[in-house]
Amino acid sequence: MHQLLAILLTLCTLIAAEQAAAAEKINVLLPQRNANEAIAPFIAAKYLGYLDQEGIEASYLLAAGSNEVAIQVATGNAPIGWASPAQAVIGMQDGDAQLDLRYFSAVEYRNIWSISVPVDSPVSSVAELKGKRIGVTALGSAGMNYGKAYLRAAGLNPDRDVTFIPIGAGGQAITAMKQKVVDAIVFWETANITFGIAGSPVRQLPIEQKLTTLPDVSLLARNETIKKNPKLLVGFARALAKGLDFCLANRPACVLMTWKIYPESKPAEGTPEQKLERGLKMTTTWDGWTDAQLGDRRGEFIESRWNDLSEFLLQGGQIAKPVPASRMFTNEFVGEINNYDRAAIMKQAKEFDLKSLQ
Structure with missing residues (x-):
């Protein structure tokens, strides 16, 4: 009996090691100098194991801004970036120096x-x-x-x-x-x-x-990555969608999660209740990560609003002619991104033990 148990434990260890070795290690760029509660859905995607389920081991790198994120992704320094689209779309114009990027999963549905x-x-x-x-x-x-x-x-x-x-x-x-x-x-x-x-x-x-309602910070990648490694992009976007669902259902947990991973983001002064209240104020940004037009559907781009963005840049003299929606983004992954049990995520969020984060 003891021998059988030892064999089973050895097999489990080998399987776990094989899965860990198979995980794709990537850097993901976020356009913030300092971590705060606003990025908690990204943190939840990692902390709660949603990225592990997709075979992804992600390191979040904080960048100076969206323009820096777009440039670093375009040069191949990271496969995925979270960036505001205005500067990226300017770089997508026809020409020798265009950024060979496209957005593959929508995140922010309102102008920040x-x-x-x-x-x-x-x-x-x-x-x-x-x-x-x-x-x-x-x-x-x-x-x-x-x-x-x-x-x-x-x-x-x-x-x-x-x-x-x-x-x-x-x-x-x-x-x-x-x-x-x-x-x-x-x-x-x-x-x-x-x-x-x-x-x-x-x-x-x-x-x-x-x-x-101009679209804002969303996930982008090189066109080559979209073509050759869609599994990575779908997996990351789906894990983030789960992280968002969890955070919307249990905001205090995601605030505490942020503080646990990035202790420097926790307010230094005030009672625990006052600190949590301040942290929760930052979570109002997530309200723009969903849109009534789409309901619970995550990651889908609303074409008319991206056309409005192109017109916005055209009127501002930042582009010479409209950029086609198909050049700016792709909705080809939306079905796969939403292929998960949302009810199970909500249940997990509501049953989550906050004491585990304190």
Whole structure:
């Protein structure tokens, strides 16, 4: 009996070792300098073993921004990147220097960029910003592109009616707002949440509906990878979809998971309850990872919105002619990405023991 048990244990060990050896090791680039709760679905995909189930061993590398992610994926330094599409689509234009990339799984269904003012500002519309100073991280940042589009839509001339001022990010940007160096800012969603947590809350100004639904950060890869290694891309996107489902069903677990893997992301001050409350504020970004038009379907691109993105870039003078939707993304993997038991993931999330993360 003991001999049989020993043989079985040896077989199990060999099988586990074989599976580990067979796992495809990859780097995945995320466009953030620092980890925070907003990337928890990626963390959950790894921590909960969803990537293991796909035979993938992923290391997440934090990059300086979406442009850096796109460039690194295009040069083959990582097979998968999570990047905002504006700069990537600009690089997809016909020409000798085009980026040979395409998006293969949609993640963010709403535009993460907004034009905002301090909560106590008397300004209530974009049109009222005429003659004002608008802060962006840098004059070459994506915020400039979006800010100009919002101003044009409000009937203003962005090159004549306002002044753009580079104010950096984080504490530097907060100081610029407190000292009234700028009257408004064009920043991304998680940055705005961070400003509120730091005691400098901002209020978003209404923008044209068509601009709010421009697609944003999604998964991209080289066309060669899409053609030659679809199993890897489907597996990663499916694991991320599971991670998102888990996180939407149990947000506190995913906040604690982020802190466990990236301890530096945990707030340093406050009671445990206050820290968790701050962490949960960052999870509101996941609300844009789904869309009512698609229901529970994950990863599907909405073509009309990508055409709106192409038009947005065309009007801004960043592309010379529209980029076809088929050049920007592929929906060929959507069926396989959604081929999993969503009810089982939801059950796992609701039964998850939070104490295991403390």
